[in-house]
Amino acid sequence: MNIRQLTYFVTLAETANFTRAAERLNIAQPALSVAIKKLEGQLELPLFHRNERKVVLTHEGETLLTHARLILQQVKDANIAMAELKGLEKGEVRLGLPSMLGSYYFPEILMGFKSRYPNLKLTIVEAGTQSIRKMLLNGELDLGIIHNADVPEHLETEHLLSSQMVAVVSKDSELTQQESITFSEFFKHELVMFKEGYFHREFIDSVCLQHGFEPHIAFETNLLQMILKIVRNDFAITALLEMVTEHEKDVVAVPFTDRVDLEIAIAWRKNGYLSIADRAFMEFLKSTTNN
Template identity: 70%
Template structure:
């Protein structure tokens, strides 16, 4: 099977439109249509449902997509590996980091790594752990920081940090003097939360499911500075990693009565190729955390 046809197929899946896909592939639309038809004839199955506005995958196309992405990723990995045998480096680390860790744990790590390897490029993608997992599996990220629970079988992990999840209130809040926060008290308050997909939100959803709480979410945002300002001004309370509250004024961290600790890990694809740059970054992070 021609890998060029697989690349055309994946691009059409991503754009859902022949015109847009052809433009991104820098080929004429009729040429793309012919190529996709050739792929369908070769496999003897229809891959797309076609209409005027967009195309969608058939059941057969969905099966091919999973294999096509894996094949193309392995080809890209092999290309990088061969280049490095000639003494070249990929020169880039694509890293997915959740907002809390990106703001408080990683700046020093990234600056330290850049000082040691000034010629390497760091591309940081801020996203929730669920999105990071999916991007790792799809080959869109080299490395990602995720909650080290329910990790997909295709990912490898190494422990990064353990941090306590704490309730966060303003200094003027009526619960600010409490030594510990009961879940009953926490869920009676108005809450400001990250959107679904972040480990902070996963924690809240898990507690609600376990103890049958219904959270009163007044604000939902992925912007950590906004979240902290809402708490400071006493409009809502939240739950964040303790490492965040250690660096912020105007908020009080209160441990939960039932302590909650989250294990955070660095992850990558088990069967994926880690470039010299990726391996250097992993080694640097491990050394940094051991200091």
């Protein structure tokens, strides 16, 4: 029994007529008759009652029809899946990532996706939330990871993860003895911060605006490793996602007294075209996050 035989069998069962079935299959009627007889011979079972005008399924034929349709549908689904994969052979995903998430959350995800689709190209652009939003709107990026707040109306977003923003200090700092730190106390210290446009800086700027604080920014850089080195050497403190302190030595997380949770989302241009590669990445990302 093979796929061709099952296709002939199902077509004949649906048309109940050798002539119409042969026309639909675009083969000669004698060839169809021979194929059906051969299938019945292999199974050693009659599949049709034959008369001059039409053919009718036997009980055995009705049983086979259920299985044959399922098998043919599975073959069709497999062909569709393979066709989609062919579409990924030369695909590309242009993804915008903030440096913090790019360093700690995404490496395993990106490598896992690349392992599943080895011929697909991943172009990663490191930038702050504001820059990623602009590049999405300008079509420079397909997907972006952003802070899910004050999102432009022309972008769609889907929640990805929540993470607590904490003060980050040297292990030698006296602040490590505290269970939490107030915003007032935090802003009394010299700070090393990301430049404007990064969601960590947006957080700091919004707190200052809300409470009237004047931050003492001693260092300003977009280099995460430089920020961490300055903090380790106790030259300044900073505010980062808690996940950073879980992977870095010699720095300590001190939660803010008023807990701060940031919502991180994946974003794309509203009504924009998402390629097969983009959709595959989004599905892979969501499945990884849900696990």
